[in-house]
């Protein structure tokens with residue numbers, strides 16, 4: 001026996017598929033759609049889960065904002081000492097940040113000021129302040145920008161520097177020192193980071209005030225108690241704890257995954273209907289064909305090999321196509337339509353890109369939920385017929 | 396050499412109902428012999444062919460071909476035996492309607508994992524010999540009855556088998572085509588093949604190149 005691949009068996013399989021091209025085209029279409037839907041759902045869920053985890057991780061434990069007439073005002077940094085005196089508080093940081101309206105594109109960027117001598121309240125800023133020295137570039141008049149910001153600015157031909165308009169109407173030219181690379185796309189996309197001094201100048205914020213205060217607590221279990229103490233000392237503030245935020249983020253996420261679960265179940269259900277139809281038996285035409293092949297000297301192995309090629313071609317092609325389409329749909333097109341389901345999520349943050357997380361587990365899972373099941377469902381009925389006496393089958 | 400020894404074939408129809416298709420049949424056919432099995436419908440002719448081709452197994456008795464016990468072959472080896480020894484021309488031809496003539500004819504070669512040149516040579520040779528080469532790319536379903544039969548004959552010969560079995564080969568043919576088939580038969584006989592034909596067509600009776608005519612009556616050989 002020669003050991004080379006039997007091309008005629010494969011050719012027969014392809015011919016057999018073409019002979020029932022409408023049926024097989026239908027199966028391949030449904031199969032592709034299901035793979036596409038399943039992998040898209042997994043991709044999107046994974047990406048969001050990843051973003052969410054990173055975002056929650058990065059949330060400050062307690063934020064203290066000054067409220068006047070229901071609106072958020074700058075807070076006096078003098079409050080910091082009093083808060084620091086509360087037992088259990090390990091650190092207080094004055095944050096300086098704001099939104100800058102970029103008129104050319106009609107969008108808001110958030111600008112955050114950091115000071116390398118201070119404790120950083122976000123992990124990504126720790127990395128950043130270790131690796132980057134604003135003072136060293138252009139006398140401190142430089143900034144790092146998120147990818148989304150870079151894209152928008154480049155559309156208006158600002159690739160080296162940007163002119164901020166200060167509240168008094170004068171311009172402030174700031175050099176673009178690089179692209180800000182945070183842990184999460186969600187965080188960095190519309191963000192600009194610069195030194196606190198520069199930000200104070202652009203937004204005209206006094207040394208004695210800050211946008212809000214971030215409080216670090218040694219024991220996370222004390223967060224609610226400490227929040228309450230701060231509230232009592234400063235009745236004109238709003239206290240936001242990371243637990244409040246976590247709950248609302250998580251709620252949104254769980255609700256969205258519920259919808260996904262429903263889609264997932266529908267997809268699987270449809271798939272199993274196809275499988276059921278396949279495995280519930282062959283048409284008399286198909287049975288006869290197997291009988292004829294056996295009468296002509298094909299062994300059961302030959303018949304099953306041929307059927308395997310048929311099933312493998314259809315299912316693997318559909319699987320590959322489905323996964324390819326899902327990759328393009330989720331990561332290139334950013335999941336239009338399906339992303340409408342996350343409207344609630346994107347409201348938390350206006351512009352947001354699904355980060356590319358290539359997850360082999362998802363691909364394996366979808367593969368094992370589909371391809372082998374389809375192949376088995378095709379082979380088993382053929383095997384039943386092929387092992388009968390040929391005479392019985394072709395009479 | 397083909398030998399049936401005391402072969403009985405009983406088909407079970409229901410729990411009780413049985414049909415004895417063959418009843419203690421003894422038959423032997425020598426190499427190169429051409430034998431015509433004749434008899435009324437339902438007498439058991441097709442059953443004999445099917446047993447010789449190992450397409451079914453006898454209820455009792457033994458079937459030997461070249462001293463091999465055909466009836467005892469496991470399914471896998473029965474397939475190999477057919478592939479290497481038998482060319483079967485079925486009554487209904489059993490072609491695959493939506494495949495081309497050539498693709499039908501090469502089917503018995505496929506399990507041998509042949510190379511393209513071998514397939515080309517063998518299919519061309521039989522298509523020429525049985526005058527169907529001009530239709531090689533036509534779908535079988537678009538062929539006339541006589542053409543379909545020639546495809547079936549070509550397919551039965553593509554593996555160059557020692558034994559040719561033909562079941563009612565002229566049942567679907569007009570007289571002219573039937574006579575043509577008889578000429579083909581003469582050729583095959585001249586090639587030295589062992590041939591068994593099951594038929595009740597009187598055209599086959601009394602032909603000069605037929606070695607023996609055997610009458611089957613209700614599952615037995617009528618002497």
Ligand SMILES: Nc1ncnc2c1ncn2[C@@H]1O[C@H](COP(=O)(O)OP(=O)(O)OP(=O)(O)O)[C@@H](O)[C@H]1O
Nearest residue numbers: 392395406414416435436437438439440441442443
């Ligand atoms: N698979 C089967 N199941 C049940 N009965 C069968 C089966 N095959 C054959 N028979 C019966 O066995 C008997 C012999 O059948 P067989 O086909 O051998 O006859 P035949 O001589 O070829 O007839 P014909 O000339 O009509 O082809 C018939 O009564 C037939 O009904």
Ligand SMILES: [Mg+2]
Nearest residue numbers: 440441442562
């Ligand atoms: Mg018959």
